Amino acid sequence: MNILVTGSTGTIGSLVVRGLAAQGASVRALTRDPAKASFPEGVIAVKGDMTDVPSMRAALQDVDTLFLLNAVVADEVTQAIGTLSLAREAGIQRVVYLSVLNSDAYTDVPHFTGKYTVERMIEQFDLPVTVLRPSYFMQNDAALKDGLLQGRYGMPIGNVGVAMVDVRDIAEIAVAALLRRARSATPLPREVIEITGPDVLTGDALATIWSGVLGKPVTPAGNDLDAWETAMAGFMPSWSAYDLRLMLARFHVDGMLGKSNAVELLTGLLGHPPRRYRDLAGELAKAWEAA
Template structure:
C-alpha cells in the first residue's frame, strides 16, 4: 500500500506531502533530484520525471494510489496521458488528478485545454479518479510585495469580473483527503470532481481596497495591461509560458472565474472547514513582510 506523489517539490506537491505527513501511510515522491530533495521524514524519494516514461513505470511499481500533477510544459498533455495509462497498466487503485477551474470554458488557454483533454481521457477510460480543479492560487500574489510596498499598487491585471482565488494550503489538504479516501478504500471508488475555490470574488477594486485596509495606506490598481504582464513574465520564464499566462489573464478580464455557492459548499465539505479567505492570506503576508 503505497502512495506516489508527482510534482513533489513544487508549490502544490510540497503542500500535499505536508498534509499526508503523520497520516500512517507509505509515501513515495517522484523527483528529478532525490539526493537534494527535502521531504518529511519517512517519504521515499524516487528519481524520475513525467517526461521519462520508463522512470514513471518504475516509480509506479507497487503503488496503490497516485497523485498526478503534470507541469506547465509544452508536452504537458503527453506527460499526463502517458502517466495515466502507465498507472492503469500498473493496477493503481485510485488516482487524484490536479486539473484547473473553468478549464472547459477557457478553450483558448493552452494549459487549461491540456487539462480538459486529460479529463476527457479519464472519463472515456473509466479510470478511478478524483479530479480537482483549483482556481488561481492566492499565494501567487506574494510576488506583489514590491509593487504593494514600493509603488502602493496591486499590479496583477485581474480586471473587474471577479476571481475566486484559492489558498494553496487548502489545495494540499483537499488533495490529501481524497488521496487517503481512495488509498483506504477496499476497492476502486467511483469518479468524483471538485472545484477548489476561495470564498471571495476578487476584482481590481475589491482587492485594492482590501490591501489598503491591511497595509493601512491607499493601494491603487496598476491597470489591466497585458503587454506589460507578458514582458514581466518573460523575465522569469520562457516566452511560450508568458504568452500562455497572458491568455489566461485575458480570459479572467473578459469572463471572470467566480465560484458558485454550491461549488464553495462542496469544497467546504471536502476540507471539513471553510476555505481560507484572501484577507487571511493578506494579513499573514503583511505581518511577515513587516517582520522581515
C-alpha cells in the same frame, strides 16, 4: 497502501506530502534528484522524471494510489497523458489528478485546455479518478511583493471577479481524496471537485485589501495585457507569458467563479470554511515586515 506523489517539491505537492505523512500514510515522493530533496520522516524519495518513461515505470512499481500533478510546461500534455497511461499499465486504480477550474471552457488557454485533454482521457476510459479543479491560487500574489510594498497591485485580473483559493485548502482536499481512495476496499467511482475561495475578487477589491493590511494606499495596476505580457516575457519564456496573458484575457470576460453553493460544499469537505484572501494577505504582510 503506497501513495506516489508527483510534483512533490512544488507548492501543492509538498503540502500533500506533508499532509499524507502526518496521517501515517506510506508516501513516495517523485523527484528528479532525491539527494537534494527534503521530505518529512518516513517519506521515501523516488527518482523519476515524467519525460523519462523507464524512470516512471520504475517509480510506479508497487504503487496503488497516485497523486498526478505536473507543472505548466510546454510538454505538459505529453507528461500527464504518458504518466496516466503508465499508471493504467501498472494497474493503479486509485488516482487524484490536479486540473484547473474552467478547464473545459477556456479552450484558447494552452494550460487549461491541456488539463482538459487529460480529463477527457479519464472520462473516456472511465478511470477511477478524483479530478480536482482549483481556481487561481491566492499564493501566486506573493510574487507581487515588491510592487505591493511600493503601493501597486500588479496583477491585471479584470473586473468580473476571481474566486481565488488558498493552496492549503487544495492540499487538504487532495489529501482527503487520496486517503479515501487508498483506504477503499474497491476502486471508487470517478468524480470532479471544484475548489474555489469564498470571495469574488477584482483588481480594485484586491488593492483595497492590501491597502488595509499594509496600512498605506495601494492602487490596482489596471488591465493592460500588452504591457503585462511584455514585462513577464523578461522573466519567463515567451510561450508561458502568452499562455498566462490568454488566461487573464478570459478572466476579463468570464471571470473565474465558483458555483453558488461552493462555500457550503467546500466547508463540508474541509471541515472548516475556505480560507479568505484577506487573512493570507495579513500573513504575508507580517512576514514581509519581520523580514
